[in-house]
Each structure stands twice: as C-alpha cells, then as structure tokens.
C-alpha cells in the first residue's frame with residue numbers, strides 16, 4: 289500500500305475556464321431533495337413557495353428542492369444565499385452527512401460516473417467520502433477531534449483509506465500540515481490548543497489527506513478575524529492552483545465568493561434561483577432576489 | 587457443556603436441597619432468551635448481540651454477564667471451573683462457584699482439562715482448550731469503540747459501516763505519545779475480517795489463544811446487556827501497524843517461583859520480608875498441576 293505521497297496531481301485537467309467544453313463534469317447533481325421530517329399529505333408541493341419551506345401541519349422542512357448542477361474538474365463553485373436557504377444542507381447531503389430524501393449524484397471517478405452514489409450502501413458511502421471527497425466545516429469541532437493530536441486527525445482519514453504504516457502516515461501528515469503552514473513542531477499538538485484560523489487550516493489539510501478530486505467547504509472563514517480570513521482564502525486559492533481540486537465553496541460572504549468562485553449558485557428557500565459565472569452574478573444579477581442580495585451585502 | 591446436555595429437557599425438580607430455585611437459578615424463559623442470543627452471537631462472530639440481562643443475587647459488574655451465560659448453558663453432566671484473574675480461590679470466583687453449585691448441584695473442578703464450561707475473568711487458561719469446551723469470559727465493557735464514542739447509536743453505525751478509523755487513532759496516539767502501543771489488557775482484535783471486538787480485559791498474552799481455537803469462546807456483559815462470541819476456528823487478529831506489530835508480554839529471564847515455569851503469564855509479587863520482586867504463574871491451577879506432574883514424575887523415577 290503506498291500513500292498518495294505528493295499533494296499535486298498532474299493528471300488533473302486545468303480549471304474549468306480553460307477546460308475543453310466537452311470535458312466531463314467531476315460531479316453531477318440531479319434533482320437533489322432534502323426534507324427534514326417525515327412530511328404529510330398537507331406538505332405543499334415543491335413548486336409552491338412558502339415561508340421557511342416549513343409545512344404548517346407537520347412541521348417538516350424542505351431544505352433542498354430539486355437541485356441540479358454540474359461541477360467540472362478544478363472548478364470552484366460558490367454557493368450563496370441567506371441564512372436557512374439550504375446551503376449547509378446541500379453540502380452535507382453531498383458528503384452523506386445527511387441522507388438526501390431523493391435525487392441522484394454522480395462522481396466521474398466513482399464507478400465510472402454511472403452509479404447514483406446517493407443510493408449506495410453505507411459502507412460504499414464511507415469509502416467514497418474518504419477517498420473521493422474532503423469536507424471542511426464552519427465549526428471545526430465537527431471536522432476535528434479536538435483532544436487528539438493534529439497528525440492523528442489526519443491519520444484518521446488515512447486509516448479509512450487502509451494505510452497502516454505509522455512512519456509513512458507521519459511523513460504524509462507532516463507534508464500536509466506543512467502545506468497549510470502549521471509548524472512541524474506542533475504536528476502532535478491537539479487542535480484545541482490552536483487558534484481558529486489554525487484549526488481551519490488543520491481541517492483543510494485533513495480534508496486533503498487522500499488527495500480527493502473534490503472538496504466541500506462550508507463557511508470556512510466565517511467568524512475568523514479579517515487578516516486570518518485572508519490567509520485561509522489565500523491558502524484555498526493556492527491549493528486550487530496546485531492541486532486542481534474541484535471545490536464547492538459555501539459562504540454568505542460575497543467577498544469570499546468573488547475572490548474564489550468561478551461560477552456561483554444563488555440559493556433561496558432551498559431552490560437554485562440563479563446560477564452563472566461569478567462576475568456576471570455579482571455585476572449583473574438577473575433575479576430580483578440576487579439583486580437585493582448583492583446590493584445589501586456589497 | 588456436552589452437546590447432549592443442550593437437548594435435554596429442562597429439569598424442574600432438582601434433587602438438591604436449595605429447591606427454592608429453578609435448576610441453575612434462572613427460569614427457563616430467561617435461559618431460552620440467553621441461548622437464542624448466544625446462537626446469534628455464534629452465527630455472527632464478534633458482533634455484540636443485545637440481550638435481556640437478568641438480576642442475579644450478586645452485584646452487576648461482578649461477572650453477571652458471564653454467570654448468566656454459564657447458568658443458561660449448563661446441564662447436569664457438565665463440570666464447571668470458575669477463575670478470577672487466573673485464580674480459582676479468590677472471593678469472587680468462590681462466590682460464583684458456590685452459586686452455581688448450590689443452584690444446580692453439578693460438579694465443579696479446578697482442572698481446566700476436566701471442565702466442560704470455564705467461566706473466567708481477565709484470563710484464558712494456560713492449558714489449551716479443546717472442541718468440547720466452552721470458555722465464558724466476563725466482560726465489563728463490551729464496546730471497543732466506547733472510549734472514542736460515547737453514544738451507542740453511533741458505535742452501532744460505526745460497526746455496521748466497518749468504520750474503525752477512530753480505534754486506529756487511539757493506537758496511533760499511543761505510539762506518538764509513548765513510542766509503542768501501550769494497551770495492556772483488552773487489546774482490540776479483528777474477528778474474522780469483520781467486527782472489531784473487545785476480548786475482555788485479558789492480557790495480550792491470551793489473545794493468540796482465541797485465534798483459530800478449537801474451543802468456543804462466549805463473552806457476556808451483564809451491565810451492558812451484550813453477548814458476543816468467537817466460534818471455533820475463527821480468525822482473531824490483534825490490530826497492529828505495519829511498523830508497530832502486536833506483541834505479547836515478555837518475561838525474559840523470569841520464571842515462576844513455585845513451579846519454575848518460564849512459558850506462562852507471570853504475576854509480579856513482592857516478598858513481604860525482603861521486598862524482593864518475585865514472579866509466579868497467574869494461572870494458579872496450571873501452576874499446581876505442573877508441580878504435581880513433576881512430583882509424580884520424580885516419584886515414578888524413584889520408585
């Protein structure tokens with residue numbers, strides 16, 4: 289068993305903007321729905337908008353409704369929308385943290401991109417989330433074991449990919465932590481002793497452990513000081529340049545989206561109301577809601 | 587337990603004085619429940635089967651899981667041995683043995699070779715067990731993932747998904763902190779390439795005795811209400827890193843002060859007068875047997 293020893297992956301194609309138009313998407317999402325609660329006969333049909341998407345009878349919430357999108361190798365897709373619009377639920381469903389209520393998801397490097405991964409067995413899903421995806425949570429307590437060593441946090445991801453050689457695991461952990469500028473001498477310190485920015489960087493290095501072609505980032509910079517934010521954003525940009533890893537970047541901060549995303553999706557009450565090149569969405573929003581969002585937040 | 591004893595009809599009127607109890611204390615319904623769950627445990631090696639744990643006249647945490655297994659398995663032809671940390675004479679072993687004797691009237695023994703059912707806490711007998719024997723281990727904590735995950739619902743999911751990274755993480759942390767895997771007892775094992783199992787707090791020395799064993803091992807946790815099993819000829823493999831292999835305890839240059847054995851698990855004892863540290867077999871019955879065998883050998887030479 290050999291570890292993915294290098295962070296970069298030359299086989300991967302360039303970012304979407306310079307990709308051939310017929311290039312296959314790495315991720316395809318079709319009609320993704322997520323409802324919290326069992327639903328009832330009185331739940332409004334999906335095409336009817338209603339406040340909070342909450343059924344007044346049974347209290348079920350339609351957090352994601354018929355989401356459809358593609359993500360290309362090396363591309364960064366931004367996801368914006370007000371609080372409660374379903375951004376976190378979407379990425380959590382893609383990472384199998386939540387069981388999607390219905391829909392399909394295809395990843396080109398899994399089963400030749402032909403199998404709906406949302407319908408796979410629990411064991412298969414675990415394999416996929418450890419080999420093909422990485423997740424960075426807004427709350428580092430969700431993504432890290434705070435009392436275990438930082439290198440151990442990365443090791444955990446490597447164990448899941450059947451690597452059991454401590455020496456090689458530590459080399460890889462040192463390489464990954466070095467990449468996110470955690471001093472080598474602190475690799476065995478628990479993340480609970482780190483600052484918020486460092487914790488996010490440890491999360492990122494953990495997410496990258498198995499060289500996944502797809503990274504999901506949920507509000508990685510929210511709650512960090514501006515200067516710390518800038519450092520994390522720089523890191524994400526350089527990772528994308530070096531690793532050509534495709535990312536879904538969730539943020540309600542349009543500044544973050546402007547800086548990172550090639551394309552942007554606007555979510556409102558669980559629906560995609562607008563999607564397109566980030567510059568167009570931010571400079572020339574078509575949908576009235578997006579216009580509001582852009583003007584109130586910029 | 588002999589195979590015929592399992593088929594024997596339940597005995598409602600035992601011919602011994604403590605007739606206030608059903609044979610082997612437990613009512614037949616409880617025994618049936620435990621036997622059913624035991625069969626399930628045998629069918630899924632290493633998988634923890636929940637069972638309806640009964641109250642017994644000894645405190646939970648004093649081996650009630652093991653005791654319930656023993657009581658539901660024994661028939662009149664059985665002979666039971668009870669060991670506590672290798673010792674047949676500890677208070678705990680004596681009270682469990684007495685309870686079995688008084689409520690069933692069956693024979694007990696200290697000889698591991700003679701017993702059909704061996705109930706034990708913290709040790710596997712040194713003597714190799716055979717296909718006709720059942721080893722019942724008392725388990726305080728059946729869940730090997732418990733110290734990394736408190737919620738039962740989550741540990742169940744982790745087993746179902748074979749998501750064992752967290753337990754590897756604890757071994758890794760031990761290597762990082764101490765330079766080696768420091769787990770002394772209850773060393774986690776992978777059972778037949780599927781479930782990671784807590785073998786109960788036996789020393790690492792005893793782990794190999796469960797691998798491809800001729801005998802059946804049953805493990806019972808009374809407080810946690812779980813039964814699990816290692817059937818005969820099952821792979822029981824301690825977790826290990828490629829560069830930090832599993833090792834049993836070493837007793838290099840040490841031997842038992844009583845029987846002289848250098849190939850048994852040794853306990854440390856301090857000489858009360860000299861303060862000197864001495865070693866002796868943890869398995870006291872095996873030790874006595876070794877001495878006896880040597881003495882009769884000497885006697886036969888002298889005769």
Ligand SMILES: Nc1ncnc2c1ncn2[C@@H]1O[C@H](COP(=O)(O)OP(=O)(O)OP(=O)(O)O)[C@@H](O)[C@H]1O
Nearest residue numbers: 324340349351370371372373374375376377378540
């Ligand atoms: N576990 C849950 N149970 C019930 N409802 C939930 C659950 N998680 C989220 N929701 C609901 O689903 C909707 C979408 O929530 P979600 O967290 O995805 O929004 P978000 O866009 O990430 O918001 P924020 O910007 O505040 O993080 C909300 O109405 C929320 O109340």
Ligand SMILES: [Mg+2]
Nearest residue numbers: 375376377507
């Ligand atoms: Mg959110």
Ligand SMILES: [Zn+2]
Nearest residue numbers: 842845867873
């Ligand atoms: Zn001895």
